[in-house]
Amino acid sequence: MKIPIRIWILVIALILSLLVIKPTFDTGVAVKFVEQGSTVAEAGLTSREVIKEINGEKIENLEDYSRVINSIFIDEEEKRLDIITKENNYVFLTSEIPQITVEDIQKTNIQTGLDLRGGARALVQPDVPVTDSELQDLVDISRNRFNIFGLSDVNIQGISDLSGNKFMLVEVAGATPDDLEQLIAQQGKFEAKIANETVFSGGEKDIADVCRNDATCAAVTGCSISQGGYACNFAFTIFLTEEAAKKHADVTSELSLDETGRYLNESLFLFIDDKEVDSLLIGSSLRGQATTQISIQGSGTGETQERALEETRKEMNNLQTILLTGSLPYKLEIVKLDTVSPTLGKEFTSSIITAITAAILAVSLIVFIRYRKFKASLALLLTSFSELFIILGFAALIKWNLDLPSIAGILATIGTGVDQQIIILDEASQTKSLSIKDKLKRASSIILSAYLTLVAAMIPLYWAGAGLFKGFALTTIIGVTAGILITRPAFAEIIKRINN
Amino acid sequence: MEQLTEKPEKSWYDKSYKYLFFIPVTLTILALVFLINFNSQHGDVIFKDVTLTGGTTITVLDPEVSIEELFSSIQINFPDIKIRELSDFRTGQQKGFILETQSEVEDIRPALESVLGYELNKDNSSVEFSGAALSQGFYKQIRFAIIIAFIFMAIVIFLIFRTFVPSLAVIFAAFSDIVLTVAVIGLLKIPLSIAGVVAFLLLIGYSVDTDILLTTRTIKKKEGTINERIYGAFKTGLTMTLTSIAAIFIALIIIRNTSEVLRQMFTILLIGLGFDLFNTWLANAAILKWYAERKEASR
Numbered sequence: 001m002k003i004p005i006r007i008w009i010l011v012i013a014l015i016l017s018l019l020v021i022k023p024t025f026d027t028g029v030a031v032k033f034v035e036q037g038s039t040v041a042e043a044g045l046t047s048r049e050v051i052k053e054i055n056g057e058k059i060e061n062l063e064d065y066s067r068v069i070n071s072i073f074i075d076e077e078e079k080r081l082d083i084i085t086k087e088n089n090y091v092f093l094t095s096e097i098p099q100i101t102v103e104d105i106q107k108t109n110i111q112t113g114l115d116l117r118g119g120a121r122a123l124v125q126p127d128v129p130v131t132d133s134e135l136q137d138l139v140d141i142s143r144n145r146f147n148i149f150g151l152s153d154v155n156i157q158g159i160s161d162l163s164g165n166k167f168m169l170v171e172v173a174g175a176t177p178d179d180l181e182q183l184i185a186q187q188g189k190f191e192a193k194i195a196n197e198t199v200f201s202g203g204e205k206d207i208a209d210v211c212r213n214d215a216t217c218a219a220v221t222g223c224s225i226s227q228g229g230y231a232c233n234f235a236f237t238i239f240l241t242e243e244a245a246k247k248h249a250d251v252t253s254e255l256s257l258d259e260t261g262r263y264l265n266e267s268l269f270l271f272i273d274d275k276e277v278d279s280l281l282i283g284s285s286l287r288g289q290a291t292t293q294i295s296i297q298g299s300g301t302g303e304t305q306e307r308a309l310e311e312t313r314k315e316m317n318n319l320q321t322i323l324l325t326g327s328l329p330y331k332l333e334i335v336k337l338d339t340v341s342p343t344l345g346k347e348f349t350s351s352i353i354t355a356i357t358a359a360i361l362a363v364s365l366i367v368f369i370r371y372r373k374f375k376a377s378l379a380l381l382l383t384s385f386s387e388l389f390i391i392l393g394f395a396a397l398i399k400w401n402l403d404l405p406s407i408a409g410i411l412a413t414i415g416t417g418v419d420q421q422i423i424i425l426d427e428a429s430q431t432k433s434l435s436i437k438d439k440l441k442r443a444s445s446i447i448l449s450a451y452l453t454l455v456a457a458m459i460p461l462y463w464a465g466a467g468l469f470k471g472f473a474l475t476t477i478i479g480v481t482a483g484i485l486i487t488r489p490a491f492a493e494i495i496k497r498i499n500n
Numbered sequence: 501m502e503q504l505t506e507k508p509e510k511s512w513y514d515k516s517y518k519y520l521f522f523i524p525v526t527l528t529i530l531a532l533v534f535l536i537n538f539n540s541q542h543g544d545v546i547f548k549d550v551t552l553t554g555g556t557t558i559t560v561l562d563p564e565v566s567i568e569e570l571f572s573s574i575q576i577n578f579p580d581i582k583i584r585e586l587s588d589f590r591t592g593q594q595k596g597f598i599l600e601t602q603s604e605v606e607d608i609r610p611a612l613e614s615v616l617g618y619e620l621n622k623d624n625s626s627v628e629f630s631g632a633a634l635s636q637g638f639y640k641q642i643r644f645a646i647i648i649a650f651i652f653m654a655i656v657i658f659l660i661f662r663t664f665v666p667s668l669a670v671i672f673a674a675f676s677d678i679v680l681t682v683a684v685i686g687l688l689k690i691p692l693s694i695a696g697v698v699a700f701l702l703l704i705g706y707s708v709d710t711d712i713l714l715t716t717r718t719i720k721k722k723e724g725t726i727n728e729r730i731y732g733a734f735k736t737g738l739t740m741t742l743t744s745i746a747a748i749f750i751a752l753i754i755i756r757n758t759s760e761v762l763r764q765m766f767t768i769l770l771i772g773l774g775f776d777l778f779n780t781w782l783a784n785a786a787i788l789k790w791y792a793e794r795k796e797a798s799r
Contacts, residue, residue: 335631355754359747426736454705456652460645
């Protein structure tokens, strides 16, 4: 039997979708991020590797990973770690939990949005109206900040909505909201002042370099018990530009010594967003000197020593980031902040898959009861699933993040798809004078009309609400277009063959 | 009436279609009156939830906490609070809850944490916050998008059929679907979320499907009597709408206690599709029958 071209198109579309989606049955956890300078990084583990085994225990998913790691590091003693990745073996001794971020291995190329994967999304608005290029500057600085801060998987973009409001959309997979709020909303205006005069500020004009990830010039210097909790101190070196160093020399040359004679009578005050964060005594030997190296200190506190350490590292990282990237040109307000738990995302995914499957099965059953045609009902079932598959393939191809609105769009499309297949079935089975070809022609004119109205109705949504519902419009349009070009013609062809 | 009396036999439908036409029209007028009244009382035609007014939604995974107790202890300080249970659709067991309030995250979060007795983190909870100005802006824009979508749809319908009365009948049916659904949502006192408002766009799409089918079959087809054509379209259209309703109903049952976004979208589609049956097969069909018979008589 010759297979007609319409069926070929469907088959090719399905094969292409399969190739794009590229499902795998691999297990393991993928390394997303490795902290530079940590033991595990020195052992050679890099991001993008896939961990399969730790100390002889098989790691199939994220739960396995946390369970195994927690069981190994129950106390502070030094442990031997045998990590087997897909590519390599690593053996090393350590007393600290590996400073890496891992995630479940990607089973397919379908990108899921925050609603399904977990993470955080913030919509940020500058306090003054900005132009497109100013918004772009803001996006660039923020992106730089996130990079330096060490957060991977961040999507930042400038968007404007129907009313012309401009926003910066920040989407982070897996970060805690505390980090996010501080990172994006903090304007990060850093100033170092002596006697109320600014000596240097954050950004590349004054700061030539900042020591990071190098224990010899950036480290937590010690912890102690304080006020019912713990406090730790950090110190890191920054390198001033010559201009800033000269300014430092000019300002300090006018100062005198304090009572002890070891320090100058004015301290160096550090401000972030006009709030004093620390003050440093200036050694008497620095008076009038064009020094380019300055040690910046600070501290963090916590209920336990571990928490205090973590807090201190965070503070240090934050300060380093601000010093390197400089201040944002505007004060920012977080107008929307969503953080989605990965656990909840999993629940969504499984119930959505169940819902789609159940709905398609129910529809096929109704069609079977109504028309008493087994083959036609089966064809309808297959066509609907193909359509779903093609939409997912296309979404994977354009790397679209499937969020809840996108999924609602997919469901809607399958719904209209079924409606149109019923039109084809009914038109084809009418025992009137027309040839089957003419009947299908008329079915397709009805379907084309319905298609045009639905697309017309979806277009305005693309821009409304800062594009947060773009996915809904997009998947619907992709779905109905794939329907009209690929699945509907194929279905009509199948029905033609069944009826002949 | 003249052209009708020329025909010797009159079926039940021939006699009653003009009366049937008035059922959806009367309902629509009643709904409009209700909505105008609703609007003057509440300042809008719908009740809005926090996604449209601005506020915080916190979803917590906790199979043990007593939701009634939680509600009564938080309600003291946050009188506008709403709490809904999340449960597994198979076993019906509680999995957690969704809390809504117009307060800011910084206010509600510590209060909730102190009642629950543990810290909320990204493993046990999701937190969504929208500022009031932003949410209201979004609402205005999506409402605008619906109006534009409706106008686009109307233009496309006019371009396809190129005849005034049948096109207007399709547009009336879509309009009436929306108006009746909004009225029912108001009657049931369901506060709409932003997703719910978006669902009305879909309703426009679903609604015109059957109307296009009916109009094409009735005025473009030549074989059979008008009644036969309408009846043929009715059989197809009914299957279409009923399968849609069945699919959405089943999906709604499964998703009901997992996703607020999908739950609301499906609820609105379900109500809208129900009304679409009336509007398409009572109102639109009657207009088309009257139009087609007049056209055939004048030929």
